[in-house]
Amino acid sequence: VIKNVALINISGAGMVGTIGVAARVFTTLANAGVNIIMISQGSSQHNISFVVKEAQAKKAVQVLHAEFGLENEKHG
Template sequence: EGITILDIISTRMLGQYGFLAKVFSVMKDNEISVDVVATSEVSVSLTLDPAKLWSRNLREEELDNLVQSFVEGGIARVTVKTGYTIISLICNVLRSSAILERAFRALDSADINVIMMSQGASKVNISLIVDESSGAKALEVLHEEFF
């Protein structure tokens, strides 16, 4: 719970190289740890774990400085969204498509929207990001579906 999403959209045209390198360079320069990542050619969405980020008690100041780094550098427009929960599904690599289908059907039947998702090539860990107000219900629904 307490997850912040940064939606970072390139200010440059489609197909420009180096966008992700610039994004992660800004994150490094600002000493901000990234948790979950979802990308496309011109945008990247990142979650920031409050346990890793806000231990210095500079939440708003750090976030403002981070957004300003992207804007001043002409790298991207950034939208900050707060109040999300990450739910991780650990699954068999050979069954991830079927598991995702079941998970999305179960969540949809409970009127829970997935705001963002990330799945690596290993397909072992799938992260679903939902609104914090739906987090507990999402866990109940998924537990009922799979167990």
């Protein structure tokens, strides 16, 4: 059991068949110093889910919002 983790999900119909989405996500997180503990992507390609340390979750969401132009989206 791993404690103090957060599950983050990236989803959107525009992801299907779009090359490089996962690379953008994980490069952005790596450049921000966010360590990924687990990754999951469904066969539908509509989403990517990953687990990070709870202490890094807010930073992960912020840098991903910036990368994908979602700075005005609300997050916790």
